[in-house]
Amino acid sequence: MSSAPFTYEPVGATRDDPAFCPPGFRPMLVRTRLGEGQKLFQRAAEALLTWEMHRALGVRVDAAADRAAPGVDVTITLAGFVKAPCRIIWTVEEPRRAGWAYGTLEGHPECGEEAFVVDRTGDGTVWLTVAAFSRPAKWYAKAGGPATRGFQHAYARRCGTVLRRLCEGTSEA
Template sequence: MVFEIEGIDGMFLLQQPTATQIDEFIAIQAQQELTYSSLGATQVPTPPGGFQVDHSRICLGQGREVYEQAKRALQDWQHFRMNWVSLHRQQAVPEPGQNVAILAHALGLWVLNASRVIYVLEESEPVQRFAFAYGTLPEHAECGEERFQVEWRADDDSVWYDLYAFSRPQQLLSKITYPYVRHKQKQFARDSLQAMQRAVAIHEK
């Protein structure tokens, strides 16, 4: 396990990496393969075996305007706006094949994770929704896939943000500290729901 770097060749870091180092990290990880075989499995009802499943959702309001606001917020990755996590990307909106880095600060370390957008979808039936998912690359603490979705339900006009993921620890430090990792995963879900609430509330003013 690498705790200090020359350039950027590890994901558990003692110092915050620079923007240039993160760009180099993304470029290196862009040449790598995803770390799991069930690509796109966040679109099917039954998750692959051997993974921990997490599912969180929150009602953001009602009506087309709220849905469009939530969709724009998701396209702008505003669901990552929290005080202990930052997202770094080289393209503006999520699209298949896009590689991103997620930088988190925890336990006195800077943890840099690499992911790749697997799919982006937009549907009008049976529920109007916009969603995308990313999967993990080799330099990621976890192995798995996560889907981010906003939906507008015709039956009651409600708009929801839905977060669904399956994962298991991939790096040694993640396995050793797995109870803490699970705590941070749950915190991320809560903070992401709140970030989307804020994003919609700001646009409603």
């Protein structure tokens, strides 16, 4: 674990309110229905907490631990060269909710926080929610303008598609 400071405030804000967005940041909230049932929830939660979903996206994950936990440093590498250093801020593992959030560290193209949470609603439906607030930190993220935002939303939607695929065969009808 490093002691590098986060590049934004307020750290941990996505834990209690995924729609929270501080002034000067852009919000993102993408929900994807994964299926139904406890088995699917457990499979999705494990894939999320062990970086399997991210690796299946085709990004490189360099993590200081095999499982998400507060204080674990993670660097996501996109397209083979864009490095995004982060640190896990919080995790949750409850009977109907599991996930984590990371905050950006120096060198990340964006500045902010992103949360990935799988939850099972009262009717048994399982959802992935990707929630974030961010603003550009690197020149190329700023130069990308709306295209950068489009990429972020596409990435969040792809998380849902990939996690649904990883959970195929575990849904209960």
